[in-house]
Amino acid sequence: MLDTPSNRPALPAEIARRRTFAIISHPDAGKTTLTEKFLLFGGAIQMAGQVRAKGEARRTRSDFMAMEKDRGISVSASAMSFDFMNKGTNFRFNLVDTPGHSDFSEDTYRTLTAVDAAVMVIDGAKGVESQTQKLFEVCRMRDLPILTFCNKMDRESRDVFEIIDEIQENLAIDVTPASWPIGVGRDFIGCYDILRDRLELMDRADRNKVAESIAIEGLDDPKLAEHVPAALLEKLREDLEMVRELMPPLDASLMAEGSLTPIWFGSAINSFGVKELMDGIATYGPEPQIQSAEPRQILPEEPKVSGFVFKVQANMDPKHRDRVAFVRLASGHFTRGMKLTHVRSKKTMSVTNPVMFLAADRELAEEAWAGDIIGIPNHGQLRIGDTLTEGEAIRVSGIPSFAPELLQGVRAGDPMKSKHLEKALMQFAEEGAAKVFKPAIGSGFVVGVVGQLQFEVLASRIELEYGLPVRFEQSQFTSARWVNGDRQAVDKFTEANKQHIAHDHDGDIVYLTRLQWDIDRVDRDYPDVRLTATKEMMV
Ligand SMILES: Nc1nc2c(ncn2[C@@H]2O[C@H](COP(=O)(O)OP(=O)(O)OP(=O)(O)O)[C@@H](O)[C@H]2O)c(=O)[nH]1
Numbered sequence: 039m040l041d042t043p044s045n046r047p048a049l050p051a052e053i054a055r056r057r058t059f060a061i062i063s064h065p066d067a068g069k070t071t072l073t074e075k076f077l078l079f080g081g082a083i084q085m086a087g088q089v090r091a092k093g094e095a096r097r098t099r100s101d102f103m104a105m106e107k108d109r110g111i112s113v114s115a116s117a118m119s120f121d122f123m124n125k126g127t128n129f130r131f132n133l134v135d136t137p138g139h140s141d142f143s144e145d146t147y148r149t150l151t152a153v154d155a156a157v158m159v160i161d162g163a164k165g166v167e168s169q170t171q172k173l174f175e176v177c178r179m180r181d182l183p184i185l186t187f188c189n190k191m192d193r194e195s196r197d198v199f200e201i202i203d204e205i206q207e208n209l210a211i212d213v214t215p216a217s218w219p220i221g222v223g224r225d226f227i228g229c230y231d232i233l234r235d236r237l238e239l240m241d242r243a244d245r246n247k248v249a250e251s252i253a254i255e256g257l258d259d260p261k262l263a264e265h266v267p268a269a270l271l272e273k274l275r276e277d278l279e280m281v282r283e284l285m286p287p288l289d290a291s292l293m294a295e296g297s298l299t300p301i302w303f304g305s306a307i308n309s310f311g312v313k314e315l316m317d318g319i320a321t322y323g324p325e326p327q328i329q330s331a332e333p334r335q336i337l338p339e340e341p342k343v344s345g346f347v348f349k350v351q352a353n354m355d356p357k358h359r360d361r362v363a364f365v366r367l368a369s370g371h372f373t374r375g376m377k378l379t380h381v382r383s384k385k386t387m388s389v390t391n392p393v394m395f396l397a398a399d400r401e402l403a404e405e406a407w408a409g410d411i412i413g414i415p416n417h418g419q420l421r422i423g424d425t426l427t428e429g430e431a432i433r434v435s436g437i438p439s440f441a442p443e444l445l446q447g448v449r450a451g452d453p454m455k456s457k458h459l460e461k462a463l464m465q466f467a468e469e470g471a472a473k474v475f476k477p478a479i480g481s482g483f484v485v486g487v488v489g490q491l492q493f494e495v496l497a498s499r500i501e502l503e504y505g506l507p508v509r510f511e512q513s514q515f516t517s518a519r520w521v522n523g524d525r526q527a528v529d530k531f532t533e534a535n536k537q538h539i540a541h542d543h544d545g546d547i548v549y550l551t552r553l554q555w556d557i558d559r560v561d562r563d564y565p566d567v568r569l570t571a572t573k574e575m576m577v
Contacts (some may be wrong), residue, residue: 372512442486
């Protein structure tokens, strides 16, 4: 946890109204549908259905490629901003997309460094699934506050107490119900809003309609019986009695530290429960948080602008090899045309054409505040982990690069084109799509990824974006470690182990391993050399 100065004043209103979050879920739980409804209630799109193309495209690998081809769609979905009114305040929501497939977990980790909270969507019939668990663990590493949405309650679902138990046990987080479902499957009629004592009734006839919401004065209010059939009402009263006895109330500070998650029940496709969840994000958010950095942390309310790159997307337009660096603003009020210092190179850059992503459109960002995400088109100067400031040499920390779990050699189909291949590979390495190592001995490259699917996506992108057919082939190596230590020790080590040594795209020294035994041997024989599985992406 970061030390928060005790006498911190309230955030300026423009910053306090921002909520920057991601949605995590197992494929098919309803992330796309929920996103669509967020945009609908946020007034960003006229009709639901516009983000659909992306959701459907995710289903199969070949469709995934098609989506990757259509860079426009996937890019505009990388970060979406929209407004949401809650109790007289106009909130600005920044929703950052996380890749759905587990093969992209490193990308996901970095994305999660750019948000202040995560919404976890689970399928009411399935509970906590494998990918939910993985993504949750990434959130846990960063103590991110989590808001849970249990979706598809319009269908047969599991017992609610059982779902809550499963979250508590599998994810080791306390759960507090923010709403409680009434009826199951076809008999599901809506929810009791525990936080605000209201009855929310689902309209099955109109999927885009906001639920009817009725104020209730406690569980003995006769109004309940007018809307809820007797058997369901009796069960609701029993359930809520148990909830009161067994479950903790919503404590905002426990939620903020990531040890308690409120859960809403709903049906994204029926627009049900979504507005309540959005109210929850507005109310319990949290606001843009302090950013850890070296040599000092950054407070969002600082007047000077700072931000960091958490994602780079290359070749958005294959005709112009432009890249967009996605920057999370950590502090200040940014205006278009501002000159910012690129801390790594110490150079100044004028940010004249920053973009923001409002639903499906990409727009010039005239201004942005701490918490916002802007896209900065550039020619490769901006890399993941870079910090931009108004001059101060401060660097955001905590954006790691993970050791790849799968390695393969790669060759251009046409040996004459190996220079082109190098260029393409370096670009993907900078984008963070793969690790690229150039072995000290021999020609060719070793490419490292976290999941097999990434090789396929890479091969297809190299062909598509560079017109270069490539072959991935088995490598004798299985993993890689970064080499640290004092200069002399490292030199001695690399000299004696040349056949294992390579350089990554930043020129840092890497030790390629075949077996755990290799690593143990280095630990034993070279006590002055340290091998690490992660590298902080800052210079
Ligand atoms: N019955 C029911 N179906 C839903 C609900 N929400 C989403 N679905 C359906 O569940 C399927 C998956 O929904 P998506 O929103 O595409 O799920 P996703 O999590 O984005 O899936 P990926 O794109 O694979 O990550 C779709 O067929 C939706 O129509 C719901 O509340 N009730």
